[in-house]
Amino acid sequence: MINHKKPELRTVRVTRYQAPLREGGSLPAIAEADDGFLYVLKFRGAGQGVKALIAELIGGEIARAAGLKIPEIVFAELDEAFGRTEPDEEIQDLLKASTGLNLALHYLSGSITYDPAVTTIEPLLASKIVWLDCLLTNVDRTARNTNMLMWHRELWLIDHGASLYFHHSWNNWEAQSVKPFVQVKDHVLLPQASELETADLLMRQLITEELLHDIVALIPENWLLSDTGGETAEERRSVYFQFLANRLRSSATFVKEAQDARRALI
Template identity: 70%
Template sequence: MYVNPAQLRTVNVIRYVTPLREGGSMPAIAEADDEFLYVLKFRGAGQGPRALIAELIGGELARALGFRVPELVFAELDEAFGRTEPDEEIQDLLKASTGLNLALHYLSGAVTFDPNVNQADPVLASEIVWLDALLMNMDRTARNTNMLMWHKELWLIDHGASLYFHHSWQNWEDQAKKPFVLIKDHVLLPQASEMEAVQERFKNILKPDLIHAIVNLIPENWLCGDSPFETTAAHRQAYAEFLISRLAYSAIFVKEAQDAREKLI
């Protein structure tokens, strides 16, 4: 059973292993002082801390709903860490990311979910489609599934493209009530025949107290800087209000997904 999170673990990055040159965020495999390897997401990358916030909220909501998600940890990057890095682009990224970043436990030996090879049953497919419609996650397509198979089990990764409205916060209250039209491109939509049953069950799990607990995990300095809110408390509250409102109007995005699926099958 998922317990309301009090705080994620914090690790110190001690070794940059190799870059993962996928997309624009330039994540990397790195070793931490707990002797584990992590996929490190950098605060100084193109989308800045907002991508880390989306990753944190999306990952922990997924975990709360029972999905397999690699452990998320805060990763502390020392100021001197990038000085010996020969690649100037990576060195600049490391310098811009000094302080607290986000990392996912590295699943050694995992392979990318391939819809031509791997299968998700209708319930699991419906659960994942529902979550991604809630989060407005545009990045779970056949071209880029952002799912892994590890020990014959399906794991969800990379929620950084979720909550895309927060890059401007324009009309965010209205965004919560809108369907998610990009769900038509979801890799698992054809199998997602159990959306209504999933909707009832998941809404009973995602209570306001749980949402606030997850939003409260966001580090204070990730909420600073370019923000339309007067205080970080108001900024944090907006995330919670968006998610609570989106759940209240979830029948809208469920119907959008069902209508999109009917056009496919």
Template identity: 70%
Template sequence: MQLQLRTVNVTRYVTPLREGGSMPAIAEADDGFLYVLKFRGAGQGHKALISEIIGGELARIAGLKVPELVFAELDEAFGRTEPDEEIQDLLKASVGLNLALHYLSGAITYDPTVSSIDPVLASKIVWLDCLLTNMDRTPRNTNMLYWHKELWLIDHGASLYFHHSWQNWEEQALRPFTLVKDHVLLPEASELATVDAELSQLFTPAIISSVLNLIPDEWLDEDMFSSSQQQRDSYAKFLNTRIANSSIFVKEAQNARETFI
């Protein structure tokens, strides 16, 4: 399986999205579409963009709705004309290849007090977030949108938090995801066992490799690795180990869910 992301050129900086910790922005590209632009020069740097690719594309393969991800080239001219100094610094630090998600115009934030989710869909999202150790799908910040009456997932930048230090990462691959207790969809995720059987078979090493091959070499620059491929292989080992031992995080989720029943 060979995956590919399109590349667009940013032509217009529209407006910052200041509610995002990494200062994303709405921008227009040379294909005429609007995108939510995630900057390589933001606080988490390349790591957040790597998490976005891995989380977004695995979600898409699992059949979940995710806005199209594209690589976005940013020209150095943008930093010269921006009057806001903070944004100007961010643009200057992000010249080159960034990541963007198709902007879902008119989408509304998922509200668990208003909408209910199909148990299989909820279970798939919870399972995937446990795999990715995604801490950012809480009632306070669901990172899910309703668009055209369908649920869409956004913002996987807080996933895979082990890669911010790579400390004991092989051990972390075998740990349960204790933060699942705060997951906004956990109360509705009654089909975790069924979903586990499906997704643990779907996400083969070949599928994982195809997603990781989307990551540009220039974003894989950890000093502790001898090459970008070695770092990519370490991501693969982490994910494949968690998938092979998915019963660990599934049991944690099931136990946490009992508090809601």
């Protein structure tokens, strides 16, 4: 077993709202923080609420632990008075609804969207990313919306907010945790993912249940209590851990689904 470094997230305070990223359905924004850096700010008051932030946090930190390139993720504090001077009414409402703790990713200035027609990804890297998205049930890495950036000639993963879609209903989560990921057939990197078995071996060495426990422990308690049906924060946290641990143990199921989908594709 490979020993992992316990994940930690810094907390920054947002000091300046710079510009909305209109291509994002939930109106993420470029903002400056008190450490002087620019971040892509994801708002707790946006459409999917804190669940998208939880998925972003979990997905991004699992990817980072697996050695994939992810912009630094930080907690971002938004002051109550922050939106008062914003002239755009929609953005002002979003800022007011997002007072408190949000999530942000370091802004990769000058990056460009990954284009599969222009850049070919090495097979093992492609296979690791496909494996990761099967683990996370990430439906949002398609040719239409790759959610990957090229920055300094390297591939960076962004936007895992559509992952872990079981948590939007919580129904039958145990059964969902061991199901194959049929949406893998639409994954933009599936044609290049010819080393899925090797990726499975390597990723299972890096992503341990201990690591999953530590990452899930990062979720702020008030995010877990945002819309519970009476469960405690720790009960919700336990479900996230068990869901991921179950998927990790049954990775052979989603690897086979990905291999079958790839054979049908090529």
